[in-house]
Amino acid sequence: MEKTTHSLTRFINKIAEKFPPREDGTFSFTDIHVRVSQDTGDVMAFDDDDKEITRIVVEEWISAPLETEEFYDMVHKAFTPVIEQHGIYLNIAQPYNYVLENENGNYICELYIVDDSETTILGTPFMENLSAELDDFIDKILKEE
Helix, strand or coil: CHHHHHHHHHHHHHHHHCCCCCCCCCCECCCEEEEECCCCCEEEEECCCCCEEEEEECHHHCCCCCCHHHHHHHHHHHHHHHHHHHCCCCCECCCEEEEEEECCCCEEEEEEEEEECCEEEECCCCCCCHHHHHHHHHHHHHHHC
16 A cells, blocks of 8 residues: 555646646646556546646556446545645646546546635545435425426
């Protein structure tokens, strides 16, 4: 796990190098899309325009003997403290977030959301039950009519 943390720290630092403070005081406008492949261990960062920012390989993740959902849960848990420690203050206009995606670019979850200098939301699935809650709400309204 220590090797993985070191690799992820290096990955986040490489991202930060791509978004240094600008002399004119302007910011980039993007989210960071993190794509992970369980088969190859590839971890790649992309901007909103699908331009690759950086990539690494996490050897420990190659063909990890986990179901897909368990794998992405493990990735989420490994990334969150690293981002919290090293990847919050990028020269990116807020709000921005780190989005976990599979190797095909399909959304898995938010790893980390930075809203403003006073509010940082860890990437826990805070909208986890939103769909079910909205369905219940709509059912209730329809029953009242």
